[in-house]
Amino acid sequence: MKVIIRRPRREVEILGSRRVRDLLRELQINPETVLVVRGQDLLTPDEVVKDDETVEVVSAISGGSDDEM
Amino acid sequence: MKCKTCAAKAVIETRRHNAAFCTGCFCTHVERQVQKTVDTEKMLSKDDRILVAVSGGKDSFTLWEALHRLGYSTTGYHIVLGIGDYSPLAREKVEAYAKGQGLPLIITDLKEEYDFGIPELALHTPRVPCSACGLSKRYVMNRTALEEGFTVLATGHNLDDAASTLLGNLLHWQTEQLGRMRPAMEATHAKLVKTVKPLIRLTERETLAYTMLRGIDYHEDECPNAVGATSLLYKDILNQLEHASPGVKQSFYLGFLKKGRTAFAAHSDGITLKECEVCGQATTTETCAFCRMMEQARRRAASRNP
Numbered sequence: 001m002k003v004i005i006r007r008p009r010r011e012v013e014i015l016g017s018r019r020v021r022d023l024l025r026e027l028q029i030n031p032e033t034v035l036v037v038r039g040q041d042l043l044t045p046d047e048v049v050k051d052d053e054t055v056e057v058v059s060a061i062s063g064g065s066d067d068e069m
Numbered sequence: 070m071k072c073k074t075c076a077a078k079a080v081i082e083t084r085r086h087n088a089a090f091c092t093g094c095f096c097t098h099v100e101r102q103v104q105k106t107v108d109t110e111k112m113l114s115k116d117d118r119i120l121v122a123v124s125g126g127k128d129s130f131t132l133w134e135a136l137h138r139l140g141y142s143t144t145g146y147h148i149v150l151g152i153g154d155y156s157p158l159a160r161e162k163v164e165a166y167a168k169g170q171g172l173p174l175i176i177t178d179l180k181e182e183y184d185f186g187i188p189e190l191a192l193h194t195p196r197v198p199c200s201a202c203g204l205s206k207r208y209v210m211n212r213t214a215l216e217e218g219f220t221v222l223a224t225g226h227n228l229d230d231a232a233s234t235l236l237g238n239l240l241h242w243q244t245e246q247l248g249r250m251r252p253a254m255e256a257t258h259a260k261l262v263k264t265v266k267p268l269i270r271l272t273e274r275e276t277l278a279y280t281m282l283r284g285i286d287y288h289e290d291e292c293p294n295a296v297g298a299t300s301l302l303y304k305d306i307l308n309q310l311e312h313a314s315p316g317v318k319q320s321f322y323l324g325f326l327k328k329g330r331t332a333f334a335a336h337s338d339g340i341t342l343k344e345c346e347v348c349g350q351a352t353t354t355e356t357c358a359f360c361r362m363m364e365q366a367r368r369r370a371a372s373r374n375p
Contacts, residue, residue, distance in 0.1 A: 007291060032308040035081070035277055042080040042278060044070040044089060058281075060274040061308075062126060062291055063233070063300035 002054040003027065021045035024057075033061050074098075081278050084315035092282045099279045102270045103135040110253040112265040113221060119143045120175070120219040120262075122210055123166075125159035125288035127280040128225035130166060132268055134283055136223065137172060143223075146213060148206055149178040151186020152198075152292065159288045166285060175217065177209050185366050187294070193366040193373070198294035201362065208359035212350055214262040226266040229273045232322045233303035248337030250330060258342040260351040272318065273304075 003012045003023065012027065020036050020043045036043045037056045049055050070079040072091035079089035090098055107113050113136075121136060123129040123145040136143050147163045150156045160176070167174035180186040183205075185193070190201035214222045231252075238246045252266045268276060280287050295301065310317050344350065345357035352358070 006289070030305075030308050030312050032084075032272075032274060032311045033305075035274065035281070037281070042281065044079050044082050046070050058277065058289075060127075060272075060277040061229070061301065061304055062128075062273065063230070063295055063298050063304060 001049050001051055004054065004056045005029075006056060007059045015051065017048055017050045019045065020047050020049065020055075023049060023055075027057070029057060034059055080282065081275075083275065085272075085311070085319060087315075096279060096282055099131070099271060099275060100135045100138055103132075103267045104139055106252065106267050106270050107139075107265075110251075110265070112253045112267055113141055113223075115140060115142070117142065117220045118218065119221045119223050120146045120210070120214045120217070122206070122222065122224045123147050123163050123174075124225075125162040126225075127277045127285075127287045128227050128230075128268060128273070130225075130285045130287050131271070131276040131279045132223060132225040133166075133172070134170075134285060135279075136267065137170065143172065144217075144219070145172060145174040146210065146222075147174065147176045148209055149176060149180070149186075150202060150205075151178075151180045151188060152294065153188075155288075155290060155292055156186075158290070162286055162288045175213060177213060179205060179209070182209075183363060185363070185370075189370070190362065190366055191294075193369040194362050196362065199298060202294070204358055204362060208350065208357070211260075211262055211264075212348075215260060219262060222262050222264045224264065224266055225268055225276070227268045227271050227273050227276055228318055228322060229304050229307070230300075231266070231269050232307050232318045233300050235322055235325055236303045236307060237299065244333050244336040246337075247330065248333035248335065251326070258351040260344060260349065261342075269322065270319070 001014050003014060005012065024031050031045065035058045037058055038053060070082060070089040072079045072094050073088040074094040075091060077091040080092050081095055082089040113119060119136065119141055121133045121143050123133055133143060133145055145163060145167050147160060149160055163174065187198050187202050190196065191198040194201065210222055235250065252269045254264045256263045307318050340353055342351045342353060345352045345360055346355050347360040348357060350357055
C-alpha cells in the first residue's frame with residue numbers, strides 16, 4: 001500500500017494489508033495526533049487497508065502562537 | 070467499529086469518551102460539546118453579537134460552523150498577517166467559506182492598516198514572530214470588536230491549546246498567567262470586550278475530523294513560523310500521555326479550572342487598567358505593548374532605510 005504522510009509530506013510503501021492501528025504503530029505515529037483517510041473517508045483503527053490501496057495520514061497538531069488561554 | 074449512538078458504521082473513535090461515532094452523530098456530538106461549554110461557562114446568549122476570530126484553519130472553522138449551526142449571531146474576523154504564501158491562502162479559504170455560508174466577514178490587513186506585517190515586526194523588533202503575532206492578534210481583535218459594536222469575541226482555542234499552555238505555565242510557575250487562565254473572560258474595562266473559548270472540550274483531532282466531515286475547505290498548512298515552537302513539544306508530550314491514558318488531557322485542564330485555578334486567582338487580581346496614551350486601548354502601562362512594538366518597528370525601519 002501507499003501511505004502519504006502530510007506535514008511534512010513523505011510517501012511510504014508498505015507490503016501487504018494492515019489494520020489502521022497496526023499501520024500507525026509500524027510508522028511510530030501516535031494515533032492521538034492524526035486522522036487516517038482513504039479517499040474522502042475517515043478510517044477507524046480496526047479498518048483494514050489493502051495492499052493496493054492508498055491512505056493519507058493527516059496531522060491534527062498545530063501551534064506556535066503565544067496566545068493567552 | 071459501530072457508532073455508539075446509532076450503531077451505524079463509525080468513522081472516528083474517541084477513546085477518552087470510550088466511544089466511536091458515525092459522521093452525523095459525531096458532528097452532533099461536537100456541537101453538543103460546544104453548547105455544553107457555552108452553557109457551563111455562561112459564555113454567550115442568543116442576543117450577543119459575536120465576532121469569531123477565523124484564521125482559516127480547522128479550529129476556527131469548527132468554531133464558526135458550530136456556533137452558526139447552534140443559532141448564534143456570528144460575524145467572522147480574519148487578520149491578514151502578511152506571512153509569505155501562507156497568509157494569502159488563509160484569506161482565500163476564509164473568504165470562500167463566508168461567501169458559501171452567506172455569513173458576514175470583516176478583514177484587517179496588518180500591513181495596510183498598521184504598516185507592518187508579522188515578518189517586518191519580527192525583523193524590526195526584538196520579538197520572535199509568534200510573540201509579535203500573538204500580541205498583534207489580541208490587540209486588533211479586541212479593538213475591532215469594540216469599534217464594530219460586538220459584545221463578545223470568540224476564539225478557536227481547543228483542549229490541546231489549553232492543556233499545553235497550562236503545562237507551560239506550570240513548568241515555569243507563571244502564577245499570574247495561571248490565575249488568568251479561564252475560558253470566558255468578562256470585560257474588566259470599558260475598552261475590553263468579553264472573550265470566550267468555546268472549543269476547550271474538543272481536541273485538535275476532533276476539530277480536524279469535524280472540519281473534514283462537514284466538508285469545509287480549510288487551510289491545512291502549518292504557519293511556517295510555528296516550526297520548533299515550544300507549544301508543539303508540550304502538545305507532543307501530552308499526546309503521549311493521552312495515548313497511554315485516554316482522557317488525561319481533559320482531566321488535566323478541566324480539573325485545573327475546577328480545582329486549581331482559584332489557588333492562583335490572587336496573583337492576577339488587583340491589576341489596574343488604564344487607557345493607552347497613544348491609542349486609548351486598555352493597558353497596565355502608560356503606552357500599551359502594541360503601540361510600543363509599533364513605535365519600535367517604525368524607528369528601526371526608518372534607521373535601516375533612511
